[in-house]
Amino acid sequence: MAAIISMSHFAPRTVVYLLVLSASFFPVFAINITTLLSSFPDLSDFTNLLSTTAVAADLSGRTSITLLAVPNTFLRSSDLGNFPSSSPSETYAGDVIRYHVLLEYLSWPDLRLIPAGGKIVTTLFQTTGRASSAFGSVNITRNPESGAVTVVSPTSNATVLALIKTLPYNISVFSVNSLLVPYGFDLMASDTQPPSGLNITKALIDAANFNVAASMLTASGVEAEFERDEGGAGLTLFMPTDEAFSDLPASLRFQSLPAEKKAVVLRFHVLHSYYPLGSLESIVNPVQPTLATEQNGAGSFTLNIGRVNGSVAIDTGIVQATVIRTVIDQNPVAIFGVSKVLLPREFFPMNPIGLNKPSGGGGVGGFSGGVAQPPEISLSPDNSPVLYSPPSHLSSPPGFGDNPSSAAGKKVAARILLGLWCIVFHLLLWQ
Numbered sequence: 001m002a003a004i005i006s007m008s009h010f011a012p013r014t015v016v017y018l019l020v021l022s023a024s025f026f027p028v029f030a031i032n033i034t035t036l037l038s039s040f041p042d043l044s045d046f047t048n049l050l051s052t053t054a055v056a057a058d059l060s061g062r063t064s065i066t067l068l069a070v071p072n073t074f075l076r077s078s079d080l081g082n083f084p085s086s087s088p089s090e091t092y093a094g095d096v097i098r099y100h101v102l103l104e105y106l107s108w109p110d111l112r113l114i115p116a117g118g119k120i121v122t123t124l125f126q127t128t129g130r131a132s133s134a135f136g137s138v139n140i141t142r143n144p145e146s147g148a149v150t151v152v153s154p155t156s157n158a159t160v161l162a163l164i165k166t167l168p169y170n171i172s173v174f175s176v177n178s179l180l181v182p183y184g185f186d187l188m189a190s191d192t193q194p195p196s197g198l199n200i201t202k203a204l205i206d207a208a209n210f211n212v213a214a215s216m217l218t219a220s221g222v223e224a225e226f227e228r229d230e231g232g233a234g235l236t237l238f239m240p241t242d243e244a245f246s247d248l249p250a251s252l253r254f255q256s257l258p259a260e261k262k263a264v265v266l267r268f269h270v271l272h273s274y275y276p277l278g279s280l281e282s283i284v285n286p287v288q289p290t291l292a293t294e295q296n297g298a299g300s301f302t303l304n305i306g307r308v309n310g311s312v313a314i315d316t317g318i319v320q321a322t323v324i325r326t327v328i329d330q331n332p333v334a335i336f337g338v339s340k341v342l343l344p345r346e347f348f349p350m351n352p353i354g355l356n357k358p359s360g361g362g363g364v365g366g367f368s369g370g371v372a373q374p375p376e377i378s379l380s381p382d383n384s385p386v387l388y389s390p391p392s393h394l395s396s397p398p399g400f401g402d403n404p405s406s407a408a409g410k411k412v413a414a415r416i417l418l419g420l421w422c423i424v425f426h427l428l429l430w431q
Contacts, residue, residue, distance in 0.1 A: 031059045031171055037069070040164060043175070045072045046097075053094030058124065059101065065124075066102040067173045068151060069164060074177055092185070098125040099153070099182045102138070105169045111149045111160065114142040118152070125182055135183035139298075141285050150285045151176060154183040154294055155272045157285055183294060198333050200226055204239060207327045210337065212245040220263045226270060226291075234274025234332030238303075238314055238321070240341045248341055252348060261347060267291035268301050268316075268344050274332040280305060280312045280323070292344070301344050314338060317345040 033056050037047040046069050050056040059065065101124035118141040126136025139152045149160040158176040165173040201217050204210035217223040226235060248254050257265070270291045275283070283305050292301035304315040312323040321340035328335045 031062060031065070032056075033059050033067070033171075036165060036167075036171070037173070042071045042073075043069050043164070045075045046070050049075075049093065049097050053097050055094055055097045055101070055124070058098070062103075063170045064103075064105040065171055066104060066106040066121075067171065068100040068102065068158065068160075068176045068180065069173055070100070070158075070179050071161075071175055075179060095125050095128060095130060095182065096179070096185060098128065099123050099136070099138075099180050100176075101125075103127075106140075106172055107166060107168065108163050111140070111142065112147070114140055114149065116142075116144060118142075131182065135298075138180065141287075143285075151180060152285055153180050154289050154298070155185070156181040157273070198227070198328070198330065200237070200333075200335065203328050203335060207335075207337075209241050209243070210239055210327070212242050213239045216262065216266060220259065220266055222263050222266050234272075235334070236271040236273060236275040236280075237333070237335045238269045238323070238338045238342060239327065239335055240269075240321070241324070241337055241339070244321070244338065244340050252343070254341070257347070264292050264296070264301070265342075265344065265347065267295065268303075269342050271303070274334055276329050276331075276334055277312070277323070277326055277336070280336075281307060296346075300346060303342065312336075314342060316342050318348060319343050 034047055034051055037043050037050075040047075050059075102121045103124060103126075104121050106121075118139045120137050120139055122137045125131050128136075135154060140149065141152060142149050151158045151160065156178065158178040158180050161175040161177055163172065164175055165171070201214045201223055204214040204217070217226070226237070245254075268290050271288055272291055272294065286304050286306050288303050288305055289298070290301050290303060293299075304317070306313055306315075308320070308322065314321045314323070319340050319342065321338040321342060323336045324339050325337040326334070327337055
């Protein structure tokens with residue numbers, strides 16, 4: 001009887017202990033993403049893609065993630081929603097969806113604390129091994145003025161709209177206004193949507209005043225490269241006018257650059273996304289990667305885009321150009337004429353002699369995200385830089401200028417002169 005009483009007394013504590021012990025061998029939380037999103041009809045297309053591409057199954061064993069969900073309105077305007085789940089593009093579409101799964105729990109307060117330089121976050125796509133280099137990550141930035149949070153990839157941007165659901169500290173679901181496209185993906189590569197086939201060189205020649213740019217595109221071979229990319233996320237080209245090339249200082253030796261570097265400079269003039277003029281004028285994230293960025297690594301060969309005196313300004317860190325005309329704007333390609341050749345910091349000095357103040361007015365810091373303007377170089381009347389002015393033969397020795405500090409120099413000189421006279425006087429006495 002005593003044994004029975006003893007067991008009954010300790011049984012509840014034992015059961016609780018066993019439950020806690022057994023729980024340690026099982027996940028605390030398993031994500032059923034489709035159930036979580038089922039109460040949001042505006043996300044039905046995105047939820048369907050999660051299921052048909054098996055991404056939902058990938059998430060069932062994970063915790064601490066942030067999902068960037070694209071509402072039906074924005075998803076249906078992209079080409080991903082047109083992929084049938086039974087086609088060979090299922091893995092392709094699945095990787096695009098995996099690119100929207102951030103492997104880190106982020107709340108609204110976390111997004112408000114994003115630093116000015118942005119925050120790199122790895123996505124589920126990076127874990128597949130199919131991501132090119134480190135392009136399976138995204139950069140999250142926040143505009144300090146408007147508070148807008150933008151998720152940036154090398155080929156696309158998406159602005160965070162709202163928090164849909166959160167289960168701290170396992171999952172957050174945010175809605176975004178655009179589909180994020182991983183580097184190297186071509187959403188328009190289908191039989192029903194062929195590339196636009198725009199002949200970029202012909203468009204430049206027909207527009208007149210772009211003959212130098214057209215000839216460089218043809219000679220470098222990058223023209224064909226650009227036209228192959230037209231069918232993807234699109235292209236935005238900033239083409240310098242003939243006057244812009246003629247204004248380049250001879251000291252830069254631009255034309256003597258090796259062919260491979262000229263090709264990089266041309267890629268530096270191209271964004272791997274289609275931006276009509278209105279989008280450039282209201283761009284959220286000013287720092288934009290270029291085609292040269294994709295070949296040379298994240299953070300290199302970037303352009304800073306903003307507005308100066310009512311015009312779109314493009315800053316490279318050493319020169320600022322303005323968009324002066326639209327050559328062609330035909331989705332998925334936009335070509336804009338710019339007032340200067342865009343010189344990358346990676347190839348040219350920070351203050352190249354002979355470059356005038358950027359056109360369009362205002363310093364480079366005149367728009368959000370701008371970098372410091374290099375010191376302006378004073379030019380003599382004959383337009384040659386005044387680097388050194390030799391002193392005349394009447395110039396005073398150092399320490400004898402017309403300033404308060406010259407008094408001490410005069411006293412020292414007087415003492416030295418007095419000492420010399422004393423030596424001469426004693427020599428005369430001894431003779």
